Amino acid sequence: MTRVLVARQDNLGDVLLAGPCVRAVAASGAQVTLLTGPHGRAAGELLPGVADVLTWTAPWIDPEPPPVTAEDTGAFVALIRAKSFDRALILTSFHQSPLPLALLLRQAGVPWIGAISEDYPGSLLDLRHRVDGDPPEPVRMLSLAEAAGFSLPPDDHGALALRRPLPNTARLTGGGAYVVVHPAASVPARQPSAAWSRETVRALAADGHRVLVTGAPSERALTQEVAGTSAVDLGGRTSLPELAAVLSGARVVVAPNTGPSHLAAAAGTPVVSLFAPVVPQERWAPYGVPTVVLGDQHAPCRATRARVCPVPGHPCLDTIDPADVCRAVTALALPGVVSPIPAAATQ
Structure with a gap:
């Protein structure tokens, strides 16, 4: 072999x-x-x-x-x-x-x-x-x-994919439909402020969504602040396979340009992408699933690859209207919304 x-x-x-x-x-x-x-x-x-x-x-x-x-x-x-x-x-x-x-x-x-x-x-x-x-x-x-001479088989259409089955996370997610908000990013310039994320979680909850907030163990303080009393805080409570399962079960995931947004895409879940233009969305937006990209793609930080936002107030993300996030979530959660790329093989 x-x-x-x-x-x-x-x-x-x-x-x-x-x-x-x-x-x-x-x-x-x-x-x-x-x-x-x-x-x-x-x-x-x-x-x-x-x-x-x-x-x-x-x-x-x-x-x-x-x-x-x-x-x-x-x-x-x-x-x-x-x-x-x-x-x-x-x-x-x-x-x-x-x-x-x-x-x-x-x-x-x-x-x-x-x-x-x-x-x-x-x-x-x-x-x-x-x-x-x-x-x-x-x-x-x-x-x-x-x-190099390798190609995907005809029944694999090139979307992202995960090994399945994923873990059972019912003890974390509870019953019923839910939306996930993942507020953090590994690069600070790509992450909205905690205050903006908290306001958006409140708006989604007021719009009738059950919201789960996810994050790594190092992000527990952030997820607790963002979740408040409006959402379930899962910060630091999931392994990566468990996070994949939580994202797989969501109706929609709201996240900045960060690994979990791609994990959601690999799980086949629609994504509202809060995308700071420090890198091009053409390359890095969630791939192969229905996606709505929000954020000023012509902001002064465009294409700078900045790790820390160079513009006071982080306007490319923090000026997004939470109502626009709610509208995007509702649109992506509608029955019949399909991926632009058919689901890839997962075994």
């Missing part, structure tokens, strides 16, 4: 967006090992087609990079060499270089490596793939697999 290493060493949302590429490789009959960073491993374990997950912190990608040491890189090279991979695909965002990882994989003896690269790769890459335009990230990454 061919052994293929697929690398995506970013956050959980980036790993989820690599799902169609991973499934294309797995559809060939290859055994796929996914290489992630520490922030993406849990998402990798949810991807259909992944046989094994390796984790290593890439100093040129991680937002809090460790120092580069011969001991660390040497141990990584030894690990990859021991796995005897036949091929490797390196997945990166447009602003990242695949070449540092390609160098280490060459040292580990990987005989064939493909990546998207604008930089001259010398002997580091066997496939130097170019992508024109500004396609969504899942399409961009899938195009690398296709250039």
Whole structure:
């Protein structure tokens, strides 16, 4: 059996967006090992087609990079060499270089490596793939697999997907329909203020929705403030598979540009995307599910990739009218609203 290493060493949302590429490789009959960073491993374990997950912190990608040491890189090279991979695909965002990882994989003896690269790769890459335009990230990454000779089967239409079954979370969600509000983002510039999120939760509750507020353990103070007395606070109470199950059961998810918005899309749930334009929505908006994007896409922070909002008052998100969120939720929850991409295979 061919052994293929697929690398995506970013956050959980980036790993989820690599799902169609991973499934294309797995559809060939290859055994796929996914290489992630520490922030993406849990998402990798949810991807259909992944046989094994390796984790290593890439100093040129991680937002809090460790120092580069011969001991660390040497141990990584030894690990990859021991796995005897036949091929490797390196997945990166447009602003990242695949070449540092390609160098280490060459040292580990990987005989064939493909990546998207604008930089001259010398002997580091066997496939130097170019992508024109500004396609969504899942399409961009899938195009690398296709250039390498892998393709999705006819019954897989390329949406994001999760391994199922997901955990039973009835003890958390209770009975009846609900809407999820996920107020946090890993990058502060992409997150609305707590006051705005709290006001929006109140508006949704007043509009007749039962609201659940989700967040990581480190976000408990935020979720408690946002939920108030208007919503159920699930902050810090779910593992990633349990969060996926909660999002899967929601009528609609309201979230900024963050991993859980892509997790909701992978679960097949419509998303109201509170999208700060520091990165282009064409690339990073929720993919493959009905979506309403809210937020000023022409704000001064547009395309800056700022991690902290450079504009006082965070106007691109905090000036969104909560009533518009309510209208978007109602529209997406209507019967007959269908995904622009048919559901992908989930096993």
